[in-house]
Amino acid sequence: MIPEIDIRGSIAQKKTEGSLSFSYEADETLLDIPFVKFAGPVRAELTYRIFDDLTVEVRGTISFVLEGACSRCLADASEEIVYEAEGFFARGEDDGETYGYTNGKVLLEEFLRDSLMFALPSRLLCKACEQWENE
Numbered sequence: 001m002i003p004e005i006d007i008r009g010s011i012a013q014k015k016t017e018g019s020l021s022f023s024y025e026a027d028e029t030l031l032d033i034p035f036v037k038f039a040g041p042v043r044a045e046l047t048y049r050i051f052d053d054l055t056v057e058v059r060g061t062i063s064f065v066l067e068g069a070c071s072r073c074l075a076d077a078s079e080e081i082v083y084e085a086e087g088f089f090a091r092g093e094d095d096g097e098t099y100g101y102t103n104g105k106v107l108l109e110e111f112l113r114d115s116l117m118f119a120l121p122s123r124l125l126c127k128a129c130e131q132w133e134n135e
């Protein structure tokens with residue numbers, strides 16, 4: 001379940017920062033390594049800060065585990081990935097650099113989707129192949 005940030009409510013309570021901790025099911029279609037899948041939900045640990053101009057900064061980590069077949073030798077492999085995510089939200093429409101938000105509420109879906117795409121590796125290696133590649 002992905003929470004939303006209630007900017008209007010926060011401002012009303014004179015609260016300009018907060019943290020969010022939640023997990024959600026990843027969109028499997030973002031992952032295109034053959035024979036690899038998400039081993040469980042994606043975990044997000046985020047903090048947010050609301051600035052005077054009502055721009056919102058969101059940062060933190062998303063983490064998840066991939067499991068499946070090694071991209072080199074097809075042996076069982078798994079890897080935990082922790083990614084530092086950061087995004088800015090401004091009132092109105094998306095403008096390419098910042099995400100937009102309307103009705104005083106920041107929705108995190110698109111930001112999380114983009115962060116997950118950046119976080120995903122292009123392949124998964126088992127321990128032996130990882131070692132072999134690093135030699």
Ligand SMILES: [Zn+2]
Nearest residue numbers: 070073126129
């Ligand atoms: Zn391997």
